[in-house]
Each structure stands twice: as C-alpha cells, then as structure tokens.
Amino acid sequence: MSRFQRRGCLADSRAGFRTETEQEPAVPQGLIKGARKSGQLNLSGRGLSQVPQSVWRINVDVPEESHQNLSFGAADDRWWEQTDLTKLILASNKLQCLSEDIKLLPALIVLDVHDNKLSSLPKSLGELENLQRLNASNNMLKVIPDEMCKLKLLKSLLLQHNQLEQIPEGIGELLGLDELDLSNNSLLSIPSSLSGLTSLVRFNLSNNKLKSLPAEISRMKSLKQLDCTSNLLETIPPELASMASLEQLYLRHNKLCFLPELPSCKLLKELHVGNNRIETLGPEHLKHLSSLITLELRDNKLKSLPEEIGLLQGLERLDLTNNDISSLPCALGNLPNLKSLLLEGNPLRGIRRDIFNKGTQELLKYLRSRVKTADTTDNNDGTALTAMTLPSESTINLHALTTLKALEYSEKQATSIPNEIFNAVENISITTVNFSKNQLTEVPQRIVELKETVCDLNLGFNKLSSVSLHLCMLQRLTHLDLRNNALTSLPSEMEALPKLQIIILSFNRFKTFPDVLYRISTLDTILASSNQIGFVDPLQLKSMLKLTTLDLQNNDLLQVPPELGNCENLRSLNLDGNPFRNPRAAILAKGTAAVLEYLRSRIPT
Template sequence: MSRLKGIAGRDTRAGFRTESRDCSACVPQGLLKAARKSGQLNLSGRNLSEVPQCVWRINVDIPEEANQNLSFNASERWWEQTDLTKLIISNNKLQSLTDDLRLLPALIVLDIHDNQLTSLPSAIRELENLQKLNVSHNKLKILPEEITNLRNLKGLYLQHNELTCIPEGFEQLNNLEDLDLSNNRLTTVPASFSFLSSLMRLNLSSNQLKSLPAELSGMKRLKHLDCNSNLLETIPPELASMESLELLYLRRNKLRFLPEFPSCKLLKELHVGENQIEMLGAEHLKHLNSILVLDLRDNKLKSVPDEITLLQSLERLDLSNNDISSLPCSLGRLHLKFLALEGNPLRTIRREIINKGTQEVLKYLRSKIKDDGPSQNDSVIETAMTLPSESRVNVHTIITLKMLDYSDKQTALIPDEVFDAVKSNIITSINFSKNQLCEIPKRIVELKEMVSDVNLSFNKLSFISLELCTLQKLTFLDLRNNFLSSLPEEMESLTGLQTINLSFNRFKILPEVLYRIPTLETILISNNQVGSLDPQKMKTMENLITLDLQNNDLLQIPPELGNCVNLRTLLLDGNPFRVPRAAILMKGTAAILEYLRDRIPT
C-alpha cells in the first residue's frame, strides 16, 4: 500500500484518462507496462519536447489497465510493479526538466544526453540513489549546487556543454569514479578535486585550461587523465607522484618540455603530440619503465637520445612531423610494433626502407649496431669453409640479431641450408616475407621453443599448416597479403600471441579461433571481405586494444560492439554500412564506442 501515498485524497480516475491519451501519442502503453515490470524505460529518439507526466508518475498513478477493471495475473499485479531505476530520454528536443523528477527517487541511471537543456532542476538533489548521470551534448551553462547531494554517483558525464565553472561542494561526490567535463568552457579546475578520492577517470579535454592545480596529485586512484586540447604550458611537478596513473593525454597544448614522472611506475601511455617540445633527454625517459605508447608527433624535436633504449616495454612510438634528421641505431633494440617517422628530414635512412614499415626500419637500425661478436665478413668466411652454400644466408643476422632472414627471394621453397645455418644459435625472429610460398616450411617446427616473431607476409599461402601452431612463444604473426580465407582451430594453442596481421587476404568473417586467444592485443584484418563479427565473443577479449576492420563488407556495426570498452583503436572506414555516420567515425574510437553503446536495445 506504500505506493498509494501520492494518490490518497484524490479521485484516482479523475483526469487520468485525459493524461493517458496525451501520453500515449508519444509513449505507448505497452512500453510503460514493460517498464513497470523491468524498472527500465528507454524513450531515446522520440522527438519529445517535454517529458510526459505519465513517465514521471509511472510509479505513482494506477495503470490504465487497472482503471479499466482489467484482470491481472500474478505477474502483472500493478501494486507489485518495480520502481523505475533506469530512464533514458536521450536524443530528443528537451529544453528543460520539471521538478516532477523527484517522483522517481529509485533512479540509478538517468541518461538525458543529446537534448537542448540549459539547466537542471533543483529537485535532482532528491535522486539520492543515482549512480550514473549523463547530461552530455546539451547547453548547460551552470550546474545546480544540488548536484553535490548525489553522494552515490559513480559516473557523471557533462561533455559537450557550455560550462564555465564547477559548483562549490563538488568534492562531496566522493564515490565518483568517472567524470567527463570535456568540450566545455572551463578556465580552471578547483583544487578541491583532490578530495574526489574514488575518481579513476577524469576527462578535461577541449576546455580553456592554462594550468592544472598541483592538488590533483591527491587523486590516489586516478588511472586516466585526459587534458588534450587546452592551453597548458607546463605540468605541475606534483603530478609525477600519481602512482596509479596509467594513461595521460596532453595533446594539442603549448608544452615546451616533456614532464618527468619519477613516481608514475604504472604509466602505460603518454600522449604529448601537437605541442612545442624541443628536447627529449634521458631525464625524461628514465622513469617510464612501463610505457607502452609514446606519442610525440607534431613537435619540434631535433633528435632522439640513445637512452630511448630504456623504454624496454615500448610498443608504439610516434615521432612523425618533427625536425629529426637522424635516429640512434640503438632504437633498433626496442621491440616496437609501430614506429611513425613521416614528416621528418631524415638523412640516415633511405625513404624506401621507411616505406617498408616498422620492422624493416628496426631491422636496418640493428644492422648498423657495432657488435662485439664476430664481424659479418668473418662469419661468412667461416661458414663458407664448411658449407659453401650458406654464403647465401645472412649468418651475421642469425648471430647478432637472432633473426632467420630469407625474405624477398621470390622463392617457392625455403632451402634446407637456411635452417641448417641456425645450428646451435638462438633464433627469436623469422622473416620469410616477399616470396612465393604456398605452404609454411615444415622445418619451422625445429624453432618452436625459441621464436616469438614470424613474418610470412606477401606470399601465396592459402592455408596455415599445423607446424605454425606449435610455436608456443609466438607473440607477433604477420600473414598479410596472402590468399587465406580461414585459420585452423589449432591456433588457439598460441597462448602468447599478441598481434596478428591478416590484412589483404580473403576472409569473409572474423576467424572464430581469434575469439579464443585471450592474449590478443591487436587484430589487423583490413582489406578483406569480412561481413560480420560477434560482439559478445569480442567482449571477452579483455586485452584487445586495436581492431582494424577497414575496407571490408560490413553492412552494419552491431551496437553491442560498444561494450568493448578496452578498445583504444577501432578502424571502420571503407565499409558499406550507413551508421555510424562518417562524422562520428572522424571523432575517434571513444566517440564510436559511446555512439554504439547508446543504441543497445534495453
């Protein structure tokens, strides 16, 4: 009977049917009935200019079925209806919300993004159970102080509004984990933010910030800080003590120096592209022990120090559009998966080598390293005495670089002498690219205990033999530009595989076996005929960071793909789908995933 509190003392039938008729034009009764059962109501994209009263009063008024004396079975008794906990009214034309919002005190999720709201009602303070509030893409100029009463709030999304300041008392939201204030008009960040002790993700990008308060270092749980596209000239040194920080974005600012991060032991990505950084020194690099991605594009760097080799975990390095004329040979010692050098006046590396891609550049740099071991000439002479045919095999590469290289020979068969040349040496990389191979050499199995990197690109492979599936230490596999249309199920035994390149083949679906390799971080499958993928299985791939599906045959992108929140790079250009539109694709991966999530049926 507690649900009747709001209706005592009035005729429950009076005016109800009129209200219902007004409501039914935009909110079908069936939708309301389902919402009373599930506690969830999605009114996204219904062209609403105001929220109908029947929505606010869904848990107060008696349903129309009851007023019509319809019978209810045990599962439909209106007095046992579920309180509304999730309300989505995004993508409408709402200019304001009324104080009737207080009639939904059980709300846990309120999503009103993509409307025309200029303010929020003070009654929002009564939604004390609210955990997620999305008011992004509106026209808010200020936030009501009452918002600080939402002490259970975990996610607050205010991006793309017109906010110029943050209300006092905001630090009282001490359960907040995710705060997005990007694309507003903020000029300062309150020092009191340091009291947001639960915050793990803070997005301040695309504002007008000239500085950051040193007090931000008090956020001991912060993992992701995005300050892209501001007016920052320096970073307070106190930020270097943020021990939990993993991702830091400082692109498109006015930085002249790379900050030092002595205490940020967990920092995995540092993005400082499009600044005015002129120098990169050992002091900037020596503490970045865990860094995986370093973005330095579009700066004013003139050189790269030899100390770059301190970054032993580095996988992606972007140096494009700087003033770099030469690279240290020691760069070749890094295990990079991606190296961008375009737009530099490089004189020490021929353009044709750069055009061949990352692995060829690293291979070239390694070949220039002066090694203490036997010289290349000595090696060739020594092996020629015992096995003259080995003079065709680069033994120096085997000994010094631990690489078995027999690439660009246009051969249909790898000679036995190539494998014989390995002898007792340790081999970690195989490069048989740019040949005419129709099958993988069976003798590759002899290296199964050692090899972590295999390049079989630009061949004529139409199937993958099981010998490849025995390479237990394999982490990088390049199979692009072949004739492959499937992968063997046995590949799931490659339990260390992190990167696979299947571009320019003949795949019509994303190979099922890939979903069962949980270590995969990068899947490149552009320029195939892929027409479908399974977003539910893909969500289980928790390590997947990069997915390149460009130039395939995808007619639609499943909204559930938006749940793959670990993806940092999702490339979809060149497919025949109509949504997401090109404007969304241009905004980048985060915007695409958010767009898809918003369209998941509830």
Template sequence: MSGVRRRGAAAAAPPSRAGFRRGAGDGEAGAAAVPQGLIRAARKSGQLNLSGRELAEVPLHVWRINLDTPEEAQQNLSFGAAERWWEQTDLTKLILSSNQLKCLSDDLRLLPALTVLDVHDNQLTSLPSAIGSLENLQKLNVSHNKLKELPEELTLLKHLRSLHLQHNELCHLPDEFGKLSCLEELDISHNCISSIPSSFAFLTNVVRLNLAHNQLKNLPTEISAMKNLRQLDCTKNCLETIPPELARMASLEQLYLRRNKLRYLPDFPSCTVLKELHVGENQIEVLKVEHLKHLNSLCVLDLRDNKLKTLPDEIALLQGLERLDLSNNDISSLPPMLGNLSQMKFLALEGNPLRTIRRDVLQKGTQEILKYLRSKIQDDDLISPSGDLPVTAMTLPSQSKINLHAITALKTLDYSERQAAIIPNEVFNAVGSNPITTVNFSKNQLTEIPVRIAELKESVSDVNLSFNKLSSISMELCMLYRLTHLDIRNNSLTSLPEEMEALAKLQIINLAFNRFKTLPDVLYHIPTLEAILLGNNQIRSLDPLQMKKLDKLNTLDLQNNDLLHVPPELGNCTNLRMLLLEGNPFRTPRAAILSKGTDAVLEYLRSRIPS
C-alpha cells in the same frame, strides 16, 4: 528495486487519472509521444527508453509511473497474472536522449530507484536540485547540452560510478566534487573549465578521466592521488608544464597531452606500466634519457608536430615500442640504434628534413628504414667478451657481443638474457671511464652478484638482477649509494642484509617471487622508499608501527602471501595510495572491502583499532 503494492492499498487511494491527464508539464504533444504500450512495458522491465521522440518536456505521467494507478485499472479491465500493476517494477533506467528538453522537472525525485539516467543531446541549461534525491543513481549522462553550472546537490550522489558532462558550457565544477568517491569514469571534455577543484584528490576510484578541450593552464598535484587512474586525457588545453607528481602515478597506462604548450616532458620514474604517451602538437625541443629510461612498457609514442631537432640514442631503451610518430619535426638524422627496436611496426617520419636516409629507403616503409639504420651501426660499437671472438651462427648467448654504443651513448650496461652463470670481466672492462646509470643483468643464471658492480657506485642508479638464482645480497650492491631503483624479483632470496640501509636514495624495490617469510627489517630503515613490491612470497607478518615511519611509501604490494592477519594499525599509514592484499588467507578485511580500493581498506582497518 521492485516495489509490491497490496491490492487494499491501491483501493484506498483516491481515484485518479493523474498519470494520464494533461496538466502542468504534461503537454498534449508530450503525452502523445509516449505510447501506453511503452509505459506498460516499463512497469514490467523497470526500463524506459524515450530517445529521439522530439519531446520538449517530459510528460508528468513518466515521472509518476510508479505512483499512479494505470488507466486500465480505472476502467476496471481484467488483468492477467503477468500484468498485475500492483506488482510493477520500480523504474531503474530512464533514457531521454536526443530530444528537445530545455529543463528537467523537480518531479525527477519521484523516481528514487533510478540507477541510470541518460539525457544527453538535449538543450538543458541547468539540472534541478532534485537530482540529489536519486540516491541509487550509478550512471548519469548529461553530455551535449548547454549546462553552464552544476548544482551542489549533484555531489550527494554517493553511488555514482559514471558521469558524462562533455560538450557543455561549464566554466567550473563544484568545490565538493570529491564527494563523488565511487566515480570510476568521468568525462568533462569540451567545456570551458580553467581549473580543477583540489577535492579531486578524493576521487581515488576513477579509472578514466577526460579533461580534453578545456582551458586548463596547469594540472593540480591532487590528480596524482587518483591511484587507480589508467587513462588521462588532457588533449587541447593550455598546459605549459606537467607536475612531477603526475609522472609518478603507478597505474597510468594511457596519457594524452596533445595540443598543449609543453616544452619538455617530465621524468616518469614510477609509470612503469605506461603503454601510450601522446604528446603531439606541442613545443617540445629536447628529449632526455630521464624522460624515457623508465618507460619499459611503452608501446605508442606520439611526438608529431613538435620542434625536435634530434632524437636521442636513449630511444633504444624503449624495447617494447610498436608505434613511433615523429612527423613534422625538424629532425635531420636518426640514431642508428633506433633500428634495434625489434617490436616496431609503424614509424612515421613525414615532414622532417632528413638528409641521412635516401628517399627511396623512406618510401619503402618502416621495416626497410629500421633495416637501413641497423646497417649503419658501426662494428666498432660492438665488442665480444673475449675481445677477439668472432660471432657466428654457433656463438653462445654468453659469448655474444657487448653493445659498446649502449655503454657510451645510453649509459647502460646490458648483459641480459644470456643464461650466463657469471658476468665476464670483459663486460666491466668495456665500461672504461664511461659513467653508467643503468645495469641490466636480468634473465641469467647468476648465483651471486658480481663483485665488480661496486666499480659503478659513482653513477649507477638503476639495477636489474631479476630472473636469476640469487640466494643472498652481497656487500658490493650495498655500496651503490646512488641507487634509486632495484629489481631483484624472481630469485631465491629469504633475507636482506642490514648493510642495505646505506642505500639512502632507494625509491623502488621489487622483491616479488622470492622466498621471504617476513617483510625484511632493513626496509623499515630506508625512509626514501616509495614502492615496496613483495607479491608472491611467503610473508606471514609485518610491523605496522615500523611501516608508519616510511612516510614517502605510497605503494605496498603484498599480494599472494601467507598473511593470516592484517594489523589494524596499518590503517594509520594514510600516505599509502596503493595497498594490494589480494590472495592472502586472512578473513578480514573481506573481499568486498578490498574491491573498494586502498582508501576503503585503510578506513576499515582504522575502525578496527582498539580504543
């Protein structure tokens, strides 16, 4: 913001040297530490950096930089066109870091145009209530001080996007903290906080949240409402459990839970984009398939310094895993299937009583260990579709072996990426009496769903038929009454059968990149749905009244469709935490509203409902 002062207005002001005279809060040492050249430059640029000047207090003329007449004007000096003080720029950025400040004056309110205030690395024990007057403030850094509490007025900063409070002495946060609804980055690590206000549920725009090095014994379920959260750091607290709601955060990419008191991990049904999971230095004794089977995007898994005795075969499901740290556990053997993790670049095993791998192999590094494990996979674990077909360099993908070990140990029937037009009977024959929970027939040439998939109805809960050539859904699929996750994206579907209403446990359905022109009616009759992904179709309309019946639906992706109109009544679906509408030809809501997130879009839509 730039303020333009008229020459007449300046002349009418009483002669004053307040900007440079000594007075309360303006010690001689402080004034001397702020050269007049810096002040003049700040009037032009709107930025003032006073970092590392050993200031014990902020000189008064800094607070009044945009109010008082400069000393040069009092001495009737001539001004060049570029130095006309009455055309000065309001101060928008003030850096006071690495000084010796013990307090900030209420004169802070004299700088209402500030967008950035940095006072980190000082000796502040409190913040003035005047902080609430900085209505344009976007970034505030008060880290590395001695703050014991925060003023309630801090919650008035409606435009604040970045707040750094780390390395202070805070024991609690204001109850109304959730009023900071524009926050995108919040760091309150290295304090003494034992509980989080429930108002955190309103911080829906936060992308990075750092709660590390505090005294938290539990995490409130309200954190799960932070639908845009990508990075959550809870390192070194006193957490014994993780709320299941946290494990359903669809945007979470990095989760740090190191140095807590966790004994087990939650299931991660919706964290399909989670890339890093750090749970080292806890008390975890067991990993189960429920903990791992949905972590399709996981690249880093840190399990060091726990109490694991065995590693489950299900670890082989993490096909994208690049780094696995198992240091300092009680593991005596590794599952051979670990060797099939083709993306693995770093495997740490130090501090385990491994007895099944020779020391010389361990010393050769990750790739040699994986190669050794692959050599231990029994030939009996692999069968060919024909039962006796030898595998050679000329074997077609559709003829390659079926992984019997995955069927028996991982409860997974995987016949993906074969370019197969049909699923051979031998694949289903290999299942036998084994209970199968996951079916993956993706990336083939299927034009219809195999009839024999109905044989798995008693156990299967996750089916992936993506990247095929399906134009319809068969009745056999509708018989899988235990189904919770269904992925049929990248096919040629235009409709879904009414019989799918029988999928009474379905939670997530991915229909992206098909040919739907309307949202399939049957989906309105599956009340268990939590996520409907319909991006990149040709959808022109949806029924908001029917949609409201889906009270568990928290994610609706309608990106890149043909919506000409967004019904205002959709705003009444307040359970939605993620509503994606970008890439449609409608005129309202405008892009500026969409960019503010789901809550802002829903609020806008509600405001358009005819009274």
C-alpha cells in the same frame, strides 16, 4: 504494489484518474505499461520538448488498466506487481529542462539525457540515491547543481560537450566514481578536491581552457587514463610522476616546452605529447618507461633523439612527424617490436628517400646495418666467425642473431625456409622471426623449435591458405603478422596461445570473423581490414576485456550491431569501407568514442 505506494506516496487521491493534457507529448501507453514490468523506459529520439508527467509518476499513480475489466488470471496484467523504474533514457530529444519531479523515481540506476538542449539540471537530482550512471553530455549546461554531489553511488558521470566553466568542489566527494568526462567544455580550472576521487579510472579533460593541473591530481591512485588534449597547459605538475597506475597519458595540443619525467609510471603504455613546443628529449625522459608501446611526439621542435631510445624494447609506434631532427640514432634499429616509425617533415640527412619509401621495416634494417659490427671471434677450428653463407646465397648476420635475437629470411621469394637458416640458430634464444614476402604455402614445421622463446612472428605477404598446429605451440608469441595471404579460417587450437596480444589478418579471404579470436583473452589488437567479413558478435567482443583496437575496414558488414557500443574498452574502432548505411560517414569521422556512443543510443530496450 510498488514500494512507493506502500510508503504512502499517493499524495493525490485522484492521481490514478488523471489524464495527460493535450500539450504533453504523447508517449505510447504500451511503452509505459512495458516499463512498469521491466523497470526500463527508452524515450530517445521522439522529438520530446518536455517529459510527460506520466513518466515522472509512473511508479506513483495507479495504472489506467486497474479500472478496466481485466482477467486477473493473466500474469502479464498484474499491474499491482509493477517494478520500480531503474533505467530512463531520454536522449536525442528537444528537452530544455527536467522537472523537479524526477525525485519521484528514487530507484533510478541509469539516467541518460544526452543530446538535448538542457541548460540546467534539477536540484532534486541529488535525491536519486541509487543513481550509478548519469549521461548529460551534448547539452547546454553552464552549471552543475551542488546537490548532485550527494550521489554517493555514482560510478559514471558524462558531462562532455556542454558549456561548463567550473564544476562544484563537492564532486570530489563522489568516492565511487570510476569514469568522469568533462571534455569539450570551457573549464578554466579544476578544483583540487577532485583528489578525493581515488576510484577514478578514466578522466577526460580534453578541449577545455586549462592552463594548469592541480598537484593533488596525483592522489587519484587508480587512474589509468588521463586525457588533457587541446588545453593551454604550459607545465605538468611534477607530482604527476607518482601516478603508478597510469597507462595512457594524452597531452597533445598544449603549450608544453618540456616533456614530463615519469619515474614511477612504470605501467605507462601510451604517451601522446604531439603539437606542443618540446625541444629536448633526454635519457631521463625514457629510462623508466619500460612498458611504453606508443610514443607520439609529432609537431614539436625536437632536434635529436638520445641513444637511450633503444631502452624502449616494447615500443611499437613512434611518431616524430614534423620536428627538426637531422639524424637518427642507430639504436632505433634495435627496437624489436617497432612496427610504425613516422618521420615525415624532418630535415634528415644521410638517409636516401628510397629507403624511407620502403617503410618502417626497411628503415630499421638500414639503421641496424649501420650499427658497428660486434668484434670478430674465432671458432674452435681457428677460422674467423663473421657471417655464414648458405647454399641459397642468403647471408645470416650473426650480429642480428646474437644481439637482436632476430632470425630473418624475407623477400627471397622462397617456397620454403632452408634448413640451414634454422641450423644457424643453435642455442640462441630467438625472439623475432621474419619470413615475410616469400612464396610460403605453409607454416615452416621447424618453427616449433623456437616455441620457448619467439615472441614476434611475421609471415605476411606469402601464400598461406591455412595455419598449422606448429604455430599454435609458440607459447611466448605476443605478435603475429599474417597479412596478405590466402587464409579463410584459423584453427581452434590457437586458443592455446597464452600471451598473444596483437594479430594482423588484413588482406586475406575471411568471410566470417574467426571464432577462435573471441576466446583469446589476451588480445588487445585485431587488424582484419580488407577481407570479406560480414558479421561480428558484439557480446563476445565485449567479453574481450583487453581489446583496445579493432580494424574492420573494407569488409562486407551490411550492418553494425548497436551492442558493439557496449565495448567500452575500445580506443580504436575502424569501420570505413563497409556497405552499411548506419553509422553515417559523418559519425565515423568523429572517431571511436562518438561511434560507440551513437551505437549505444540505438540499443533496443
């Protein structure tokens, strides 16, 4: 017997004998019966215009089977041992309202009513004291009942794509909330009381009508991700600079004239401020952002970049598209991790178009060549020490070796790396190695000599058919580029790479997703497009808590497992060019968040 019956909630003595009216949408009794056992009921996509009364009273009314001649020896038929409903999914129906009778389900932990036609939520929702996740996105909500602010255990509140113009002050009392999505509404302001959400990790305010942010937002001491894209912001409160936990800040498509200074945001990895009116980027904006990986400044009015851009040693992506920049600082060439530099739409002078057309690495190489060569010193034998000419007629730039800590031997069409290249390293702590665009059929054995220092290894555009164990000994490796080779597998020993964050496997011959990648917990980016991968394991991907980018474009995926939608850490999931039918192209075009939400809605219960 459920605890609601024990409490004497059978107010109607005939409740066990009632039948649904013909007007109520039919719900298969098998689903109701199964829900009594599992505590979960999924009624998504059934065309319901109202929720049958039997759903609200599932734990109140005595089941119909209790009046039948049942074999009490069968455990499956013990209706009196029913489980209270904890998860109710009513997504993708035609519901215009929810009954106040929802209070008859006080054990609910998850309530999903997204993609309906709800114009309001019942006040009795506030009586669901156990509720932890509420998804009411993609409806027609104009107000949120104050009673909802009583849900003290609520952790996730999704209200995106509604018609909200304001939210209750009391939401700031939901102290356990770690995710709040208010995007795509009509909010003109947010109450300062939200400063009470000190457990909030993800806060999405994009696509509203906000002209300002309250200074009190800085008290959200746990906030890692703040998205204010597509609003009307003209300034950012200076208090935002004290948010020490912030890792991702999105301010695109606003009316900002100045880039905010963020001296305390030392963990910030992504800063997106494109499509604003920013004219100046100064040293004060950059000197504290030592952890920055992505800096997006496209479609602004920048005229120059400071030499201090060279302080962003971890920067991997810099987007300066459509600005007024006429020249580039040579310090850009000294950024060891920069993989993508976007400069289209700038009136740049002094750099030939053919250099631009060769891509980021060639442009950086050109900028490095313009750096003033270090003062020439003398060897013990009195000869000038400038550059070393090898028998292979290659030249090692000692400035690159000593200053950039970079060892390059690329575009030589070589089948092996000459010993002289490694000999030139001597006692220099090399961090970057580029052996791309050669004819290598195996990983050079002497790479192991750099195992204590090398962080970035590029072996792309070669003829590698396997990865040797020598590579697996590079203990500091964080970035590995193996694109455009002939690889079909990766050795399990790669699991021993303790710092690997980014791996590029595009344009190889993988038919299965390399199992070893699931076991490298530090990975945050996997690029595996243009292979022949036919399956990925969503459960193992979900366990990769740091994975934010997964590119599986142009593979052989016949289906996308719905459970992939549970990988909520993914910020970028690319699936175009695969032969699956669902999700449809229209859903893929909406972006990663929409794809993950769609996949979650298809998870069977």
